Every structure is written in C-alpha cells, then in structure tokens.
Amino acid sequence: MPAKSDKSPSPLSERAQILLRKLVEMHISEAQPVSSRALARETGLDLSPATIRNIMADLEEMGLISAPHTSAGRIPTSRGYRLFVDALLTVQPLDQRSVRDLEGELGQVTDPQQALGKASSLLSNITHLAGLVTIPRRTAVLLRQIEFVPLGENRVLVILVTTDGQVQNRVVNMDRRFAPSELTEAANYFNATYGGQAVRDVRRTLLEDLERDSREMNQLMATARQIARQLFTEDDGEDLMVSGEDNLFDVPELCDLAKLRGLFDAFKAKQDLLQLLDRSMRANHVHIFIGDESGYSVLQDCSVVTAPYKVDGQVIGTLGVIGPTRMSYDRVIPLVDVTARLLGSALKRESS
C-alpha cells in the first residue's frame, strides 16, 4: 500500500495522478471548478464520486488543489499546475504542417527587427494569448560596417551595420559642415580600426584611444571623434516587444479591470517582465513560470512560457507567451519551443 499523506514529496498513487491530470485538463477546458461527480464521469476509472472525494481530500491536503468555497468543486493550485506540467503533461510535438507554416512566415522577413516582430505576432495569433520577445542588447553584437552620409547643414547620418544583419541609423550634429570626402575618409578609418569589434567594446576602446592620442590628433581623428561622442553615448539597453495584448481581454480570469490594467501597465513598464524573461536566458529549453512563482503580483493568475533563442549556439534573447495559468500547456509549450528555434535560424540567415 502506498504511503497516503506522508509529506510533500509523497509519490502520489497512480490513481491520484490520473485524477489530478484529468482535473487540470478539465479545469483548463471548462474554466470552472471541477466536481467529484464530473471527474468520476469523465475519467476512465470506474469509481464513485465518493471515492473521488476521498482522493481529492488527499490532494487538497498536499496543497495541489483547493476549493474556492465549501460547496464548489476543486481547482488546481500553482503547485498543482507545477506538478502537472512537470510530470503529468504529455505534449504532442507540433505537426509538420504547422512547422512548415511557421518556417514560411519567419523565412520571408528581411531584417532581424522584423523577424522578432513576426515571431511575437505569430505566437500571439496562434495561441490567442500575448506574445513576448526580448530584443537583444545591441552592445553584444559585433560592428561590421559604418557609413557616413552627409545631410544638409551640419548634420551627418551615421549608419551602423552589425554582424547580426541589423541596421541602425542616427543623425548627429556637427559643429561645421563636412565634405563627403572627409566623411568617407573618417568612415574608412573607423572601419579599419573598429570593424569586427563588439559594439560594447568599441565604446570603451574609443574613449581610451581618444585619451591617449589627444595630443597628436589629426584632422581625421578629430572628425571621427566628434561623431563618436554622440554616437556611442546613449546605451540602448535590452528591450521587450509585446503583441496581441488584446487577446487578454477575452480571458475570464482577468475579467476585472484592475487585473487587466495591472498587466497592461506591466507591458508598458517592461522592466519586470524583462527581468523575468532574463531569468530564462540561462535555461536551455522551455521554461515556465506559473502564477505567483514569478514573484510579481500582477502575474497572480498568469503563467509565462518562455524559451531562449540562439544563434550559433549562443543564447541571445528569449521569447514566449503570457496568458492565464489556465492555458493549454500541451499546445503552447511545443509552439514556443519551435518558434524559438525557427527564430534563431531566421536570425542566423539574416547575419549572412
């Protein structure tokens, strides 16, 4: 006979597992507390509601399920959901057709920024939840090429191409007008000196170089310096892209305005969500935050399913979806997993 209510890590009888699993599945599909009778009817086991009740009482004692009130059925707790996704859930892999579709969608993008946006909107459209994608730090990538284009007045357009295929441009103001030849020369100097370095390092090296060579500075360097000052000062940090927030309007758990509002504020502030997603950077595969596990109160009734995406084996960001804890993990998990891999491939292709 299996130890019944030993302590938290009690092995949970097979019957209890089947029951818990069915209960979670029913709660996911019905969005309501599950009663012993319904469970007795739906599960294959030939047991009476009374027996089910006994087992449910055990599960409740273990903190895996709870009753909103005395005369209601049970709903899974966060810990119940945790056990479910860790041990009870069987995810069927995404069918080839869907993978092909995703691949097609992500394949025809032309630049990384667009790829990230596409990934996010795909996630939200398919799951009907909100899609999340972190935009990798610009500073981590390598500088491939820099170009200067003279605009009117004293303004110069600086184009930064990084090895990930991203293009970035800024307009900088100079103290005098520069001839195209001067700018070409400066660009050549820049490319020769700093090409291939990490953007993050360029900034540091640049400052050192400027310091050291300040006496023997020639016209060329002065130009480069003036541009560089304005170029690398602002450190555009990691950023977050959210799409399909509107889908959350339909989630019954978030029916009250305050909760929904909290989420939208979080999307706007981004800070907390970024930190959460950063945590999954270290993980190698899909990572799931269930309910209050995240530590943020606005995510009370929400779960976040994330996966890091990588280029050349190097993790550079994470993506995922956010939705009610009561979501279809079996569909969401493989989708997030595959999307992360496909996004990685798409980005690699971009960086040619």
Added chain:
Amino acid sequence: MPAKSDKSPSPLSERAQILLRKLVEMHISEAQPVSSRALARETGLDLSPATIRNIMADLEEMGLISAPHTSAGRIPTSRGYRLFVDALLTVQPLDQRSVRDLEGELGQVTDPQQALGKASSLLSNITHLAGLVTIPRRTAVLLRQIEFVPLGENRVLVILVTTDGQVQNRVVNMDRRFAPSELTEAANYFNATYGGQAVRDVRRTLLEDLERDSREMNQLMATARQIARQLFTEDDGEDLMVSGEDNLFDVPELCDLAKLRGLFDAFKAKQDLLQLLDRSMRANHVHIFIGDESGYSVLQDCSVVTAPYKVDGQVIGTLGVIGPTRMSYDRVIPLVDVTARLLGSALKRESS
C-alpha cells in the same frame, strides 16, 4: 420674451445658455447626472430648483440634455456637447510656461519619426487620455538622396533620405554580388536622375523609364533596375500612432470590458480611426468629433479632438486625442492646437 420652445434653432435664452454651460461643466467634473438643486446652488443665478427644472425641461425638449431615468439629474446629449463646444465654451490659451515646456520636449528630437512619437506621448501624458498621430504618407515627400551599402552575400542595404529628414533603409537581395564601385555608380545615377522628385513619382517614372530604355540598357541601368524593383514595390501607406491607451482604463464611462475592448481593437485595426483623422485634414484648425457624430459605434461615448499639422503651410498629417465625451475640452483643445503647431515647427527643423 424670447420664443421658448420654437424649434431646434431656437436662440436659447441667455439664462438657458448659462445653465446648460454650467450643467456640462459640472457633468465633466463630477461624471454624474446633474440635479436641479445642485445647478441652482452652483450657478450664480438666484433661482430656485423649481425654476431650474422648468428650464431643464425646455432643454430636454430641444434634445440638448436627457435624464438616464426619472429620478436622476440630467446629462448633456451629444447635441448638447456640440452646442457647448461651439458656442458656450471659453478656452483659455495655454500658458506660456506650458508652451515653453512642450517646445523644449519637441525641440530635442533628432528625427521625424521620433518627433511624431513624442507628440503623441506628450498629448496622452498631459491629458491622461489616448494620443493619436497620423504618420504622413512616405510617397508624398521628395527624395533627397539614396545610398547603397554592400552587405555580405548578394545583399545590398539601400538608404533612402527624404527631404523631410526621414531616413529609411531596406535590405534588398540581388542575383549576384556587386562591387562597391558598381553600387556607388548606381547611386550616383539614381541621385542624378531621380533626386528631388516625389517618392510617389519616382516609382511611376522609374517604371516608364525601364520600359522605354529596356533595349538600350547598359550594365549600370540593369543594376539600378534590379534594386528599384524591390525598393518601390511595397507602398507603405499612411499609418497611425497611438499612445497612452492605458489611460482609458481609468475612464468610468468605459468601465465595461466590451466597450474598452472595442476601442483597443479599433486602435489595432487603425483603419477606421485613420479615416476619421483624414477627415480633419481638410479643416484648418481644431476639429472635434463628439460621440456618435463620428459614425463609428465604438466611439459611442468618446470624443476625438484633432488638429492638422503642417510644414511650410502644407498640411501633412493630423494629431489629436481620444477620450470620453465627458472630457475637459477647455484644456484639451488649446493643447491639441498648440501641439500641432509645435510639431509642424519641429518637423520643419528636421527637414533642414
């Protein structure tokens, strides 16, 4: 004695005007039906509630106010609000300090896109409503300069600078690798041939030229052609920028999810809102759509205050705010007005 309840265009006695005005003001500040007693107390006129009631009955008959139910006060109808903003409202001009602040905020942007975003967020932050800005058609502006930067493989980065100071870049795929010199040559050809033309026309002219010269085409033109094909195909139409949607969570009129959801959907779809904003392009100054005047049911309880912004006397887009019909028009109208003018100035400065 003035004709009392003649027909719609009855001139409305001065007393009635004062009363209606006060009623609207009180409804705006209290967000609730206004009773005859409250009106008698607040308005300067020395009248009893009973008298007020008589006048209110007249106003109701004219369709300017209505009672949600028998034992509630009155609230202004759309027509009441219309009369209010057209005839009864006195807007105090924005104080110099605020104008200075706005100018400062809009002054330090570096590119047009950023200026539009800044304008939108300023509008939403100051009014605590949602800010709207249309992004002008790219096709209407003139092509100032074009540059080609070779990337790896067969890919070329095309940089389009338009006379409004906007910079746009696209990556195009070629069927072979091009030498930098080829690209420089092609760029020179492009700039010489099409520089200064409207982007919209460039596309048309280009196609004609290609057609005509197809036989005597040289290597240079072939290059240009290949690039141009991919460059001008997609016509990126007018677009809309929305900010501060979250502010609408606080509006009591939109307390029910369905309405709020409708608005957010409209923000996402953009089509209807764009059409609405386009209507005010023809207007010279601030234009207001009250409640159902807009013709869109999602804007039932909302008003949209817009103003076109122009560069060199030419209207190029509109901006505004969207909020509950019950908004502080006296604060919003001058703000929208001034912001439109300042945005125009900022954009003009960009186009150097």
Added chain:
DNA sequence: TTTGGCAGGCATGGGATTCGAGTGCTAAAA
C-alpha cells in the same frame, strides 16, 4: 414669471429567502 410644496418614480443597497451544487462524514457493503 417664479416659487414652495407635495406626490410619484426609480435606482440603490441591505437583508432575508430560496435554490442548487458539492462536499464531508458515517455506516454499510464488498
């Protein structure tokens, strides 16, 4: 023309009641 007074109507909120769904417990059956 204005005002005071009074009756009527209606939303709002609290309390009581009913109803139904589900559980916990106990004792009997397997």
Added chain:
DNA sequence: TTTTAGCACTCGAATCCCATGCCTGCCAAA
C-alpha cells in the same frame, strides 16, 4: 481494508422585498 451509498451541511448565486434617498413633474400660490 477499500469502496460505496446516503444524508446533512455549507455556501454562493439569484431573487425578492423593503426602506431610503434623490430628483422630477405638477399645481397652486405669490
């Protein structure tokens, strides 16, 4: 020892009722 049937109990949700308060409409008097 495990399972089951039965029964009492609990609690939320819906309904109704009623008192309350607010505001109007009307009428008669000023």
